[in-house]
Amino acid sequence: MSDAQWRPIDAAELPQWRQAAGEHLREVRRAAGEVGYDRAVDGALARAITDGALALDHAVWRVTTADAAAGWVWLVRRPDAVVVADLAVPDAAADAVAGKLPDVIRDLDRNAFTFSVFRHDPVTAALRRADDRLIASHMQIDVDAVPPAEGLTLRPMTPARYADFARFAVDHYASELLAAGAAPNLAAAERAARESFARLLPDGLQTPGHWIWAACAGDAEVGMLWVGVQPERAFIFNIEVAPAHRRKGYATQILRAGAEQARIAGRGTLALNVWGHNTGAKQLYDAVGYLTTDQVFRRELPRRPRRT
Ligand SMILES: CC(C)(COP(=O)(O)OP(=O)(O)OC[C@H]1O[C@@H](n2cnc3c(N)ncnc32)[C@H](O)[C@@H]1OP(=O)(O)O)[C@@H](O)C(=O)NCCC(=O)NCCS
Numbered sequence: 001m002s003d004a005q006w007r008p009i010d011a012a013e014l015p016q017w018r019q020a021a022g023e024h025l026r027e028v029r030r031a032a033g034e035v036g037y038d039r040a041v042d043g044a045l046a047r048a049i050t051d052g053a054l055a056l057d058h059a060v061w062r063v064t065t066a067d068a069a070a071g072w073v074w075l076v077r078r079p080d081a082v083v084v085a086d087l088a089v090p091d092a093a094a095d096a097v098a099g100k101l102p103d104v105i106r107d108l109d110r111n112a113f114t115f116s117v118f119r120h121d122p123v124t125a126a127l128r129r130a131d132d133r134l135i136a137s138h139m140q141i142d143v144d145a146v147p148p149a150e151g152l153t154l155r156p157m158t159p160a161r162y163a164d165f166a167r168f169a170v171d172h173y174a175s176e177l178l179a180a181g182a183a184p185n186l187a188a189a190e191r192a193a194r195e196s197f198a199r200l201l202p203d204g205l206q207t208p209g210h211w212i213w214a215a216c217a218g219d220a221e222v223g224m225l226w227v228g229v230q231p232e233r234a235f236i237f238n239i240e241v242a243p244a245h246r247r248k249g250y251a252t253q254i255l256r257a258g259a260e261q262a263r264i265a266g267r268g269t270l271a272l273n274v275w276g277h278n279t280g281a282k283q284l285y286d287a288v289g290y291l292t293t294d295q296v297f298r299r300e301l302p303r304r305p306r307r308t
Pocket of ligand 1 (some may be wrong): 274288
């Protein structure tokens with residue numbers, strides 16, 4: 001397919017776009033095998049439309065291809081990059097849309113963009129270039145497929161240990177955000193890490209829906225696991241094995257014990273997010289059978305030559 005016409009949508013088209021984007025985002029995630037995406041989709045759409053109008057930092061185009069098939073492109077302008085929020089276009093338009101997107105993003109006055117590539121989705125796959133930077137992978141496992149843990153038990157973390165963990169976790173999460181390219185600088189990363197920790201664990205160890213365990217082999221504490229129970233799945237917020245105990249199979253056993261807890265809580269899926277630079281952890285999850293449902297990439301764009 002050759003070229004495509006891009007036209008910013010007008011206010012009258014908002015309801016139709018909202019409906020189409022909601023359906024498309026759900027379909028793409030369902031096809032990727034993801035579970036528990038409804039809240040994220042609804043939240044993103046709610047942020048896009050405020051008081052019946054498209055929010056200022058959002059932009060939506062009606063894209064019509066040469067064979068008259070039509071679709072929608074939804075972008076969100078963040079301070080340091082544009083986020084590709086949805087490409088609801090026909091598969092045949094994927095290359096044309098991918099080719100034009102950098103120009104559209106520079107027209108939004110940004111020189112970088114992030115996008116998700118969903119498993120089984122040819123449209124987002126067409127965006128991917130070899131030197132795009134992997135920011136994060138979203139992974140999950142069906143807990144019924146996980147064997148029971150051997151030689152490892154999860155015990156509720158003690159309040160004294162939690163105080164250390166909380167301090168370390170915020171600093172560590174900030175450095176991870178920075179290293180992953182998910183925050184523009186250290187101050188922003190620290191702020192985001194503090195906010196996220198306070199939002200997720202307002203009552204520390206007592207926060208409903210969150211379990212924080214010490215992982216023990218006999219009497220020795222070898223690591224920790226933090227799992228949140230969400231409506232349709234359980235989610236690993238943190239897993240760690242103490243440096244002296246790594247590469248002895250403990251994380252594998254901790255993941256098994258976590259899957260067992262998810263099963264007890266009635267959740268069929270255990271999901272997690274691994275940063276792109278954490279190749280060791282990604283290899284661990286691949287090795288124990290986690291499925292990658294989507295990956296988030298970032299591309300820096302060459303600056304446009306100045307027009308005279
Ligand atoms: C990632 C981490 C939890 C792995 O713990 P672990 O107990 O060493 O993992 P396991 O021994 O169960 O590893 C099982 C398999 O996973 C893979 N793996 C684990 N760590 C790896 C690494 N650093 N590099 C490459 N492969 C790795 C290997 O295939 C390994 O099998 P092998 O040792 O026979 O080669 C640990 O390195 C850690 O705590 N890192 C810091 C915190 C962190 O990154 N957490 C993950 C957040 S998403």
